[in-house]
Amino acid sequence: MALLIQNLSFDSTTPAETARFWADALGWQVMADGDPDEVVLEPAAGSPQAGMVPDILFLRVPGPKAVKNRLHLDLRPDDQAAEVARLEALGARRVDVGQGPGVTWVVMADPEGNEFCVLQALTDTERTGA
Known part of the structure; x- marks a missing residue:
């Protein structure tokens, strides 16, 4: 049996x-597709991610988010500080979900309150596997 997300x-x-x-x-x-209750995101055509990663689907629900996400995205930027600043300019905000001091990631929430993490950039060793 084969499954794809x-x-x-x-x-x-x-x-x-x-x-x-x-x-x-x-x-x-x-x-x-004209349905305001279901909006789909896909990687840009021709990008390395196109056809390789799952789409993201946003579904309309009647009430606002009430508790911490059960699933969240971890994003890996080239420059963590620059990316956090860019995401804040787009409307994201830093949030505390109990991560404590000294962690290497930044927990943020999108404008709707969905938490996600911005991780540190990969080191050269992590990137090359050497």
């Missing part, structure tokens, strides 16, 4: 707006 789904009271944040954050494209 088709998409990761996020509940949202504002799917179009939440999708736009993530499209800007990831450099992905919003796939418009």
Whole structure:
């Protein structure tokens, strides 16, 4: 039996707006099909991620997020501080989910409150495996 992950789904009271944040954050494209209750993001056509990673689907729900995510994204930037600043400019904010001091990642939330982490950049050794 073979399984592929088709998409990761996020509940949202504002799917179009939440999708736009993530499209800007990831450099992905919003796939418009006319349904305001389901908005899909895909990697940009021709990018190395196209066809290789799951889409992200934002589904309209009636109420706001109430508790910590059961699933969240960990993002690996080239420059953690620059990426955190860029994401804050897009509308993300830093949040405390109990991670404590001294961790190497930054916990953030998108405008809808979905938590995600911005990790440190890979070292040269981690990148090359040497």
